[in-house]
Amino acid sequence: MTLIKLDDVGLKFQVRRAGRISFKDYLLHGLFRRSKKTSFEVQALENINLTVEEGDRLGIIGPNGAGKSTLLKLLAGIYPPTSGRRKVVGKISALFDIALGFETDANGWENIMYRGYLQGETPRSIREKIQPIAEFSELGDFLNMPVRYYSSGMKVRLAFSIATAIAPEILIIDEVLSAGDMAFQTKARERMKSLMSSARAVIVVSHDMKSLELMCDRVLWLDHGKMRPIGPAEEVIKAYTQQNNQGEKRQAA
Amino acid sequence: MTGYLSSIWRLRHFWMALVRIDLRKRYRGTVIGIGWSLLQPIAMTAVLCLVFSRIFGQSIREFAPYLLTGLTFWGFITAVVMQGCQSFFQGESYIRQHPAPLAIYPLRATLGAGFHFILGFAIASVFVWCVNGFGNLPALVSLVPTFVLLFVIGWSLAVCMGVANVLFQDSQHLIGIVMQMLFYLTPILYPPKMMLSKSPHFALIFNYNPFAMLLELIRKPLLDGELPSLWAIGASSLFALLVVCAAMLALRCFEKRMIFYL
Structure with a gap:
């Protein structure tokens, strides 16, 4: 059964220029819609065709700024595609930016x-889940403290414990494994494994090629918002590392 | 529309929790806490009463609840408009993580403002009942639909302002000035009769200003024990319909794309 289908999807960001927009610019460019000075466009994703079937374990790789996280957010329904079509069947649970979105006074x-x-x-x-969540986070008495006093590691612990407490249908993960201290990372990895085995489909973004090769059966390589090969994990990862190595050699020479 | 509302309802625990924390945050670290919500309108009314009852030649007995209802009402409208402007920015970290209906963030602002409105209104009611005795029951019952109307208008205004401010961030400063003007165009401080005796042209302001109409829906039953005029009911309902349509249109056009502007 097809859970996710992206049909020739593109995403174009309108990025505002930093700083104040001058009134002259606004009148000249903003009002007449050919806004060149007030904002510029970034083509974050282009011609993405992707299907995720039941039981798929899909990895996404690529250099920084390739559009990996953007693609995940688009899959999760946070960004709408600006062209093409997105179809999703089933409930998506996403793990990204997880240290954000706390009420710091609570x-x-x-x-x-x-x-x-x-x-x-x-x-x-x-009520049934709150105790296991608290235990998993190992935050103990810190839980009685306002979150504004938490360190970033503690926030990540808490966020991860909450987000992974529910059994997801489609799981989307953005490099959360690098969070927390060593002990928590091991624990988190265990939990991810069990989540991945229970979820109907998993999509992961990571720079850790070794664990990706173990976790995923298919890998998509993104570069500058465009699809490079998608296929069996081993092959794509090999091609990707090869290209990276060549780049390094060229620099060395 | 019903699908949208039901998805908002499904998240009710979330936005109600946010409203609760907003209220708590407001008085974090204060000694009398929520008491400030009661004290602030009372003190404000007391001060203005002392000043204006002389100028307008009104007895405090009548003027105090008149002022209190006016100020409470206006407090609600400005809170809804000004906090509505910020509502999407305030909820940004949630919006970036979870695809929930965006209208819940202006709703958060509206409910917070509504809480303070209810408190202010309760004080005014108690004052009126102590001084003049319990009023006319059917007239007081008419306040129930009025509150619903006010809530719907408040929420819609907050949505409109939120969307406007995200797209065009000068909105919040512009609307601040507009609200200041409206404050004087609405009979909040002064009794309409007094202005009408100066010049009949003021009737134009009182009859066609939707906020003046809404204020009549609130004041007539509570202060005079009378049902509000049909004109006021009709005009307010029409205004409500208008802002609801505007809010729905704004969401329809921009809800999906809002994330790009945050």
Whole structure:
């Protein structure tokens, strides 16, 4: 069964120039729609064709700024495609920017509730999960403290524990494994494994080629928002590392 | 539309939690906490009463609840408009993570403002009942649909302002000036009769200003124990319909693309 289908999808960002827009620029360019000075366009994704079937474990690789995270956000429904079509069947759980979106004045317990509610929990259903979440985060008494006093590592622990407490249908992950200290990373990796085995489909972005090769059966290589080969994990990763190595050699020479 | 509303309803625990924390945050670290919400309108009314009851030649007994309802109402409208402007920026980190209906963020602002409105209104009611005795029941019942109307208008205004401000960030400063002008064009401080006796042209302002109409829906039943005029009811409902349509249009055109402007 096809869970996700992207049909010739493109995404173009309108990026505002930093700083104040002068009134003259606004009148001259903004009003007449040919806004060259007030904003510029970035083609983040171009001609993406992708199908994700039931049971797929898809990895996405590519250099920084290739559009990997943008593609994930588009899959998760946060960005709408500016061209082409996106079709998704099933509920998506996404793990990205996970240290964002805390109410800093509320304490850890309360934030567990808020995040849970956003993920569709009710006060009753979250009550059963709140204890396991707290235990997994290992934050102990810190949970009684407002989140504004948390270190970034603690925030990531909490966010990860909340986000992975529900069994997802389609799981989308953006390099969260690099978060937390060593002990937590091992634990997080275990949890990811069990999540990945229970989810109907998984899409991962990572720079860790070794774990990608183990986790995924298919890999998509993105570069400058365009699709490079997509295919069996081993082949694509090999091609990608080869190209990177060549680049290094050229620099060395 | 119903699908959209039901998805908002499904997230009710989320936005209600946000409203609660907004209220708590406002008085974080203060001694009397939520008491400030009660004290602030009372103090404001007391001050203005002392000044204006002389100038307008009104008895405090009548003028105090008149002022209090006016100020509370205006507090709600400005809060909805000004916080509505910020609502999407405030919810940005959630918007970037979770595809939820965007109208919940202006709703958060509206409910927070609504809470303070209800408090202010309760104080005014208690004052009126203590001084003049319990009013006319059917007239008071008419306040229920009025509050619903006010809520719908507030939410829609917040949505419109939120969208406008994300697309064009000068909106929040512009609307600040507009609100200041509207404050004087609406009979909040002064009694309309007094202005009408100076010049009949003021009738134009009072009869065609939707905020003046809304204020009549609130004041007539509470202060005079009378049902509001049909004109006020009709005009307010029409205004509500207009802003709801504007909000729906704004969401329809820009909801999906909003993320690109945040």
